[in-house]
Amino acid sequence: MKDAKPFPVLKNDNLLRAAxxxxxxxxxxxxxxxxxxxxxxxxxxxxQHDFFTVCRTPELACEVTMQPLRRFDLDxxxxxxxxxxxxQALGITVxxxxxxxxxxxxxxxxxxxxKRLTPDGALSRLSYVGDAITMMRHKLEGRVPLIGFTGAPWTLMGYMIEGxxxxxxxxxxxxxxxxxxDSKLFLSLLTDSIVDYLEMQVKAGAQMLQVFESxxxxxxxxxxxxxxxxxLKRIRDELVDRLTKKAIPVVPMTxxxxGAGHSLKEQSELGYDVIGLDWTVDPIEARNLVGPNITLQGNLDPQDMYRGADELRDLTTEMVHKFGKSRYIANLGHGITPQTPITSMEVLVEAVHKAL
Ligand code: CP3
Structure with a gap:
């Protein structure tokens, strides 16, 4: 370990508790x-900086990671x-x-x-992500947990074939x-790299992990x-297995x-702690399908961030009421979009915290 300094003690652990x-x-x-x-x-x-330069430069990645935390009371x-x-680490230009x-x-x-893919050494080519995670854990000073993430095999395969x-x-x-x-071989190869990558993120200090099957x-x-x-099941099983064998604490996984609201029950049986929902899914139906022992995350329509403050506040409150206070992490149902007014983030975060 390059940076053996212990990480600051976590102050707000509500995310991990909910998970x-x-x-x-x-x-x-x-x-x-x-x-x-x-x-x-x-x-x-x-x-000033190209997108992947930001990703590859830990100081820049940390600065950008910190930006929303300076503005909003996020958890x-x-x-x-x-x-x-x-x-990229597998040799494909992006x-x-x-x-x-x-x-x-x-x-x-x-x-x-x-045959062009280069899984050997892929992990070492991703070490900059680990460096950014370790640096970020220190910079956070224990304020909130740090989530690491990966794309899922099918999603990565899709981008790699479509270009x-x-x-x-x-x-x-x-x-x-x-x-x-060959599709099975491709997905398997990606799965192996993903497990290596997530293990590295946990070792570097990621306190929770999210797998994006977008x-x-x-x-x-x-x-x-x-x-x-x-x-997706292999990722969870193999990661838990590896961490357990090395006596590294397993972190919660989302x-x-x-778009897979049709398979919530099946998703809930894969060993993940948290299932993320897009906005097409009804919170109450989702809870009925996954049962009481899974945490749900989501699921406001990102488009609702363009509504007036009062409407957004009401929709957010209604969402939190439907999910309830236990085993729930509030989020949008997909990524926030570029034109979203900053005030909507303020309204959303405050409305979640005030709802219950
Ligand atoms: O959530 C965060 O704050 C962490 C950052 C993050 C980014 N990409 C930064 C980014 C995360 C978690 C991702 C994941 C990601 N990347 C996904 C899965 C989540 C999802 O949205 O479904 C996917 C499919 C990608 C691939 C990707 N990267 C796309 C399709 C795009 C273009 C879409 C867009 O919003 O422009 C990106 C670019 C990207 N990734 C940007 C950011 C901030 C914007 C590009 C820029 O700064 O020029």
Whole structure:
């Protein structure tokens, strides 16, 4: 360990308590993409530095991670990075184009291209994320927990085949039917890298982990159960196994499978502590499906952040009332969008804390 200094003692542990089903002082709230373009200070910093330079420079990643905490009374921080750092570490070029999003100029088109991937040494090429996490734990001074994250196998496979975001993920879906065996190999290879990566994040100081299966929305229930779930289960099982063998405490884990509200029961049986919900899911129905021993996270429509303060306050309060104070982490149902007014974040956070 480079930085052997003990981490500061955690003061606000409501997020971790909620994840473990313990009593909380207040409903914890954080927001997916809480560090991002809706903040002028983020935009300012991005004018000087390329997106992946920010990710790769621990001082910059920590500065951006800290930005939302300076403004809002949030109950968690999430390390600034991107899910596409794993494809990069596997030898695939990823560029961030303004107004477009991620672009992978040399995508994986056919099974033969899988030979281009370089899983050996991938973890060492991601060490900058560990460095940023360790630095951030110190900079946080125990104020709130630090969440680490990864993309899930199907979601990463999708970006790597499509060469970027896609409205349909049709090329990636075509792989599942045209090259089922190679698809399994691809997903397995990604799963292995993800487990290594999450273990490294925990060793570096991540206090909770979230797995983003953002592209679950493109799969039918049957396909999600075949191409998403087994690998999501492997991630959880293998990580717990590895940490336990090394006597490293297991941290709570969240699965956020956007658009997979059709499989909440199945998701709740994978060993994750927290299931993230998008806004298409009704909180009460979700609770009935997952039972009492899973924590739910979510799920306000990010678009509701564009409503007037009174309406937003009412919607947030109603949401918290539906979920209740136990086993609940308030969040949006997906990432906050770039034009969101800053005052909406203030209203959201305050309304969550005041609701119960
Ligand atoms: O939540 C946080 O504050 C941590 C930061 C974070 C980013 N990306 C920073 C980012 C997290 C958790 C992610 C995860 C991520 N990245 C996901 C999963 C979550 C989700 O939204 O479904 C996905 C699919 C990606 C891939 C990705 N990165 C896309 C599709 C885009 C473009 C979309 C957009 O908002 O422009 C990015 C770019 C990105 N990642 C930005 C940020 C702040 C904006 C780019 C910029 O600064 O120029």
């Amino acid at each position: 473990r089903g313990e009593v909380v002082d207040r409903v914890p709230v954080w927001v997916m993409r809480q560090a991002g373009r809706y903040l002028p200070e983020f935009q300012e910093l991005r004018k 968690a921080s999430i390390i600034f990075s991107d899910i596409l750092v794993i494809p 560029e961030m184009h303004a107004g477009v999003g991620p672009v992978l100029p040399q995508p994986i088109k056919v099974p033969e291209d899988l 970027g975001g896609s409205k349909t993920m049709s090329k990636a879906k075509a792989w599942l039917t045209e090259y089922p065996e 592209s679950a929305e493109h799969l039918s229930k049957e396909d999600f159960l075949q191409w998403g779930v087994p690998y 699965l956020f499978a956007k």
